[in-house]
Amino acid sequence: MISSIWRDFSISATVAGFIALLATYSGPMLIVVQAGQSADLSLQIMSTWIWALSIGAAIVGLVLSVTYRIPVIGAWSTPGVALLITALSQYSFSDVIGCYLVLAVIVALLGWSGLFTKLIERLPISILSAMIAGVLFQFCAKIFQSLQAVPRLVLPVIVVYLLCRRIIPRYALAFALLVGLILAMVNSPVTDYDPGLALVQPVMTTPTFSSATLFGLGLPLLLLALTQYATGVAVLKSAGYEVSARTIVGVSGLVSVPLALFGCSGINPAAIVGALCSGPECHADPSRRYVAGIVCAIGYACIGVFGLSVVAMFALLPSALITVLAGLALLSTLVSSLTSSLMQEKDREAALITFIVTVSGMSFFGLGSALWGLIAGLIFSNILSWPGFGKIIPNRLRGYVK
Numbered sequence: 001m002i003s004s005i006w007r008d009f010s011i012s013a014t015v016a017g018f019i020a021l022l023a024t025y026s027g028p029m030l031i032v033v034q035a036g037q038s039a040d041l042s043l044q045i046m047s048t049w050i051w052a053l054s055i056g057a058a059i060v061g062l063v064l065s066v067t068y069r070i071p072v073i074g075a076w077s078t079p080g081v082a083l084l085i086t087a088l089s090q091y092s093f094s095d096v097i098g099c100y101l102v103l104a105v106i107v108a109l110l111g112w113s114g115l116f117t118k119l120i121e122r123l124p125i126s127i128l129s130a131m132i133a134g135v136l137f138q139f140c141a142k143i144f145q146s147l148q149a150v151p152r153l154v155l156p157v158i159v160v161y162l163l164c165r166r167i168i169p170r171y172a173l174a175f176a177l178l179v180g181l182i183l184a185m186v187n188s189p190v191t192d193y194d195p196g197l198a199l200v201q202p203v204m205t206t207p208t209f210s211s212a213t214l215f216g217l218g219l220p221l222l223l224l225a226l227t228q229y230a231t232g233v234a235v236l237k238s239a240g241y242e243v244s245a246r247t248i249v250g251v252s253g254l255v256s257v258p259l260a261l262f263g264c265s266g267i268n269p270a271a272i273v274g275a276l277c278s279g280p281e282c283h284a285d286p287s288r289r290y291v292a293g294i295v296c297a298i299g300y301a302c303i304g305v306f307g308l309s310v311v312a313m314f315a316l317l318p319s320a321l322i323t324v325l326a327g328l329a330l331l332s333t334l335v336s337s338l339t340s341s342l343m344q345e346k347d348r349e350a351a352l353i354t355f356i357v358t359v360s361g362m363s364f365f366g367l368g369s370a371l372w373g374l375i376a377g378l379i380f381s382n383i384l385s386w387p388g389f390g391k392i393i394p395n396r397l398r399g400y401v402k
Contacts, residue, residue, distance in 0.1 A: 005066070008288040013071075015174040016282040016329065017295030020073050020273035023326045024057075024296075025303065032081050039088035044203055049263035051200040054304025056259045056267040058297045060252050064269075065293030070241045071277040072248065072293050074300065075270035077221070077228050084265070091213045098207035099218045100260035107225055107266065108253030116229065117245045127377040128234040130341035130351035132271065134358025134373055135231070136334040139272055143327040146320040153183050154324050161328050173281055173329050180321045199305060204261045225266050227371045232269030238340055239278035239333075240286055275333040276326060350381035 032053065036046040057074030064072035088096065110116040147154040157180045164172035229252070233245045248269055256266045276282070277292035341351040354377030362369045 005291065005294065008291055010283050010288060010291060011174055012171055012281070013277075013283045013289055013291040014295050015177060016277045016289075017073075017292035018299070019173070019177065019322075019325050019329060020270070020277055020292065020296045021299040021303075022322050023273050023276070024075060024270075024300075035081055035084040035088060039084075039093065041088075041093065044201070045093075045205070045263070047200045048202045051202050051304045052259045052262035052264035053267075054300045056255050056264050058300035058304065059255050060267045060269070061293050061297035061300065064248060064251060065290045065297065068243070068247075069287060069290045070236060070243060070293070071274070071282065071289040071291075072236070073270040073274045073277055073296050074252075074267050075228075075232075075273065076265055076267060077224050081265060087217050091210070091217060092208065094205055094208040095210045095213040096217065097205045097261060097263065098209040099213045099221070100263070100265055101207050101257065102209070102214060103218055103221055103225065104253055104256035104260045104264075104266055106222065106253075107229075108250060108257060110226075111246055111249030111251075111253050114246050116226070116249045119226070119230075124344070124347050124350075124378075124381060125234070125237070126341050126344045126347040126351045127354050127374065127381060128230060129238055129337045130354035130377060131358050131370055131374050132231060132234055132238065132275070133334060133337035133341055134355045135271060135370055136275060136330050136337060137355075137359055138361070139323075140327045140330055140334055142323045146323050146327075150318065150320040153180070153187065153318060154320055156183060157321070157324055158328070173325065176328060177325055180325060184318050184321055202262050205263070207261065221265070223371060225268060227374065228268040228271065230374070231271040231370065232274055235271050235275045235333075236269070236278055238337060239275075241278065272330065273326070275337075276329045279329070279333040279336075281329050281332055346385065347381055350377045350384065353377050353380045 032046075032050060036049060041049070053076050057076065060074035061072050064070065084096070091099075143154075143158070147158065157176050160179045161172050161176040164175045168175075229245070229249050233243060233248060236243045252267045252269065256264055259267075273296075277296070278286075278289060282289045282292050338355075341355065342348055344351075354373045356373075357376045358369050358373030360369055362372055364372065
């Protein structure tokens with residue numbers, strides 16, 4: 001097994017996995033820290049929280065990538081963690097842990113029972129692709145927002161990427177990353193930073209259960225989790241991989257159950273960084289892209305062991321650099337998602353509605369625009385395709401039409 005992985009090793013896939021790692025810890029992980037600080041959690045509990053999320057993502061990504069040779073990137077729901085910034089002020093931490101535990105068990109049962117697969121099969125691929133495109137569009141648009149904010153750092157990275165994309169397309173992202181790191185060190189040299197690495201000592205929290213937490217926090221988290229799973233699986237399928245949603249959801253839920261006692265809000269296949277590692281920018285050969293999942297999983301495990309001290313080191317890199325690199329890597333996936341969403345003529349308008357709602361960033365009841373985009377697209381699609389609807393309205397309006 002190790003020899004076959006070594007044969008499939010490539011610089012481009014390694015870079016994609018590394019960028020996925022940077023993208024995860026430069027944004028979502030900082031939200032975890034912010035949520036913990038808002039609830040005045042101790043440094044030990046926050047370190048345990050980060051350890052649980054990192055180790056869970058590492059296990060899911062490593063097991064699925066190695067077993068099925070597909071680039072699965074473990075992740076956690078960023079909107080779900082963002083909900084905790086306000087939720088932790090309303091519910092006790094032990095109640096939140098109990099909610100995590102119940103949620104993980106439900107997800108595992110949905111996965112292994114096959115019910116999740118049946119739910120996914122009822123969702124048109126064009127609408128799912130439109131939802132993915134909407135999420136990626138927002139991310140790719142930040143390339144030019146970063147260009148406006150930090151032109152001296154971002155413009156050279158874009159120029160190098162463009163030139164290398166024409167000459168050596170497979171390694172365009174690698175050279176862009178190299179130039180970006182050099183510019184970041186020149187513009188903001190770090191001379192007095194002492195990382196102070198220390199191993200995390202995980203602390204388990206005894207769960208408690210309350211109906212208010214299970215409904216007020218658990219229901220939105222469950223809907224968000226289902227959306228994350230649907231998006232993550234759809235990203236892999238749109239890249240041409242034959243994946244079993246039953247296995248992916250089941251394994252992710254099973255891994256999340258014991259780690260919930262340490263603060264893991266649930267592990268799922270990544271969508272945005274997953275698209276980064278499953279597209280042609282990762283490697284021209286789809287069968288060799290799984291190496292990116294392995295690289296990212298190893299990075300998760302290392303960072304999880306050292307907790308907050310390593311996260312602080314990632315925070316030293318300019319956020320604009322991470323945003324631009326990830327956005328550039330996702331351009332080709334955005335093109336394929338948009339193309340797939342508009343291929344089916346009967347669902348074209350519904351897919352467009354899904355895309356618009358997702359891009360809008362609207363949020364109701366703590367649920368993000370990706371979920372509302374999916375709901376809007378499904379409603380639009382069902383109304384347009386329901387035979388009975390067309391039989392009622394035209395009869396009532398027939399006299400007016402004449």
